[in-house]
Amino acid sequence: MGKEKGKFASIINIKNKKAWFDYELVDKYVAGLVLKGTEIKSIRMGKVTLTDGYCYFDNSEELYAKGIHISPYELGSFYNHESTRERKLLLNKKELKKLLAKKNEKGLTIVPIRLFVTDRGFAKLEIALAKGKKTHDKRDSIKEKDIKREMERIKY
Numbered sequence: 001m002g003k004e005k006g007k008f009a010s011i012i013n014i015k016n017k018k019a020w021f022d023y024e025l026v027d028k029y030v031a032g033l034v035l036k037g038t039e040i041k042s043i044r045m046g047k048v049t050l051t052d053g054y055c056y057f058d059n060s061e062e063l064y065a066k067g068i069h070i071s072p073y074e075l076g077s078f079y080n081h082e083s084t085r086e087r088k089l090l091l092n093k094k095e096l097k098k099l100l101a102k103k104n105e106k107g108l109t110i111v112p113i114r115l116f117v118t119d120r121g122f123a124k125l126e127i128a129l130a131k132g133k134k135t136h137d138k139r140d141s142i143k144e145k146d147i148k149r150e151m152e153r154i155k156y
Helices: 017-022 039-044 093-103 135-155
Strands: 013-015 023-033 054-057 063-066 087-090 108-117 123-132
Touching: 017 023, 017 108, 017 123, 017 135, 023 093, 023 108, 039 108, 039 123, 054 093, 093 108, 093 123
Parallel strands: none
Antiparallel strands: 013 108, 023 087, 023 123, 054 063, 054 108, 063 087, 108 123
């Protein structure tokens, strides 16, 4: 018998396509999210926007995600959550220290690139240490994408 799928069989995989275009991704990490109220229900419905999101360290060396928009749950009452609140990210201390050290280098930032739900039902945020692209780098990315598309079209 094959592996049975649980009640979380529907795949939730929300990507930040703008981050791939605007940044050169250096290093990736997977972090847990501290959620409140009905946020997980909205995530399972796919009502999340990552495009304006970024991550920052507060004074006590904890990592927070800001600018991630999780829409209020439609069937929720007064227990509904605030849509753009800051959410704490859960990483181990070793990863946090490494991220903090690298982030202090010039021109590096931490951006969310993907939000997904695991088989056990936990929401995870994939974050990346990124370096901003210049305008000519973005044009090169568009050019490469067009060349790939043309090559695929010629194949078929």
